[in-house]
Amino acid sequence: MQDKLLFFPPSLPDESLISRVSRYHLISGNRTEQSTFGELCSRVRLNLGSVVPAYIEVLAARLPGDADANLAKILQDNTLLPAFRPFLGRRNTPLPSASETDVNAKITHFPRHVVGMVGNAKLCISCVFEDEQIHGVGYWHRSHQMPGVTVCWKHKELLISSCQNCRFPFLRPQKLLSVPWGACPVCSIHLEKKKQDEATNPLEIAYGLFAQELLAENIPPYHPEILMNAYREKIRQRGYSRGSMPALQDFQASMIDELGCEFISKVDPAFSMKRASWWLRLSVKSRLIVDPFMIPVLFPDVAQMQKAEAKAPVTMRFRELD
Ligand SMILES: [Zn+2]
Ligand SMILES: [Zn+2]
Numbered sequence: 091m092q093d094k095l096l097f098f099p100p101s102l103p104d105e106s107l108i109s110r111v112s113r114y115h116l117i118s119g120n121r122t123e124q125s126t127f128g129e130l131c132s133r134v135r136l137n138l139g140s141v142v143p144a145y146i147e148v149l150a151a152r153l154p155g156d157a158d159a160n161l162a163k164i165l166q167d168n169t170l171l172p173a174f175r176p177f178l179g180r181r182n183t184p185l186p187s188a189s190e191t192d193v194n195a196k197i198t199h200f201p202r203h204v205v206g207m208v209g210n211a212k213l214c215i216s217c218v219f220e221d222e223q224i225h226g227v228g229y230w231h232r233s234h235q236m237p238g239v240t241v242c243w244k245h246k247e248l249l250i251s252s253c254q255n256c257r258f259p260f261l262r263p264q265k266l267l268s269v270p271w272g273a274c275p276v277c278s279i280h281l282e283k284k285k286q287d288e289a290t291n292p293l294e295i296a297y298g299l300f301a302q303e304l305l306a307e308n309i310p311p312y313h314p315e316i317l318m319n320a321y322r323e324k325i326r327q328r329g330y331s332r333g334s335m336p337a338l339q340d341f342q343a344s345m346i347d348e349l350g351c352e353f354i355s356k357v358d359p360a361f362s363m364k365r366a367s368w369w370l371r372l373s374v375k376s377r378l379i380v381d382p383f384m385i386p387v388l389f390p391d392v393a394q395m396q397k398a399e400a401k402a403p404v405t406m407r408f409r410e411l412d
Pocket of ligand 1: 214215216217242243244245
């Protein structure tokens with residue numbers, strides 16, 4: 091068994107795991123990412139850009155204190171899992187509590203990827219500047235990393251995902267982040283702390299805020315049947331029904347009309363890929379993944395969503411795992 095780590099940077103509010111690991115890498119003075127991955131997870135390769143990164147249970151066991159408690163805390167504070175947890179209920183199985191799900195469920199069952207979404211790391215420059223003032227260091231916010239989020243919920247400014255000078259992407263496979271602490275590894279230019287343009291699309295702003303609220307809430311898993319029935323009911327309530335069945339195709343057409351192709355494509359790349367075919371599907375499968383996009387249209391805030399519970403949002407999009 092490996093020794094416990096002597097140090098790992100404490101989490102800052104809403105900090106993503108790759109941000110903490112990148113800060114560890116800088117402080118450790120390790121020359122290569124491989125050394126850092128080896129110290130933290132006994133791996134030479136590590137993908138920290140996914141919804142729930144693999145091998146974080148190894149890292150959790152290496153931190154001081156109880157491994158299960160560490161793992162639960164990392165999952166809750168530093169990964170995107172809390173936004174996906176409501177949709178991870180399984181058919182015909184009792185629903186565990188939120189903490190039981192995280193610690194006792196096999197970690198391999200957690201979602202790793204959102205279909206069609208290319209991994210990138212997104213940064214709000216105003217947040218970096220503000221965090222340096224408040225916390226003494228800038229960092230990567232987890233809420234900005236939600237699939238489809240393009241705007242900082244706090245500053246309403248557009249997020250950037252590549253070097254302002256050479257456009258080299260911040261996130262590269264098997265690498266850690268060097269910005270905002272150091273220079274771009276390609277052009278050696280440091281982050282320029284100038285405000286980005288403000289978002290003009292209210293849907294993108296609402297979606298960014300929703301993602302932040304969804305992550306901050308500790309919503310337990312729902313049974314998939316309950317969610318599915320709730321979606322069907324909501325669709326019927328909005329007037330899209332044929333007899334007792336929801337008229338999905340008509341509903342889909344109205345959603346596209348209401349939200350616009352540009353917005354939907356931004357938050358859901360699968361929409362672009364399958365634009366001509368059947369896009370919105372409602373079915374209960376044994377393995378589901380959801381990207382919670384477009385919800386703000388029907389559910390202005392998370393509190394309302396929780397209150398609705400069994401009448402949950404209709405526009406949640408379910409897709410099977412890859
Ligand atoms: Zn910001
Ligand atoms: Zn650059």
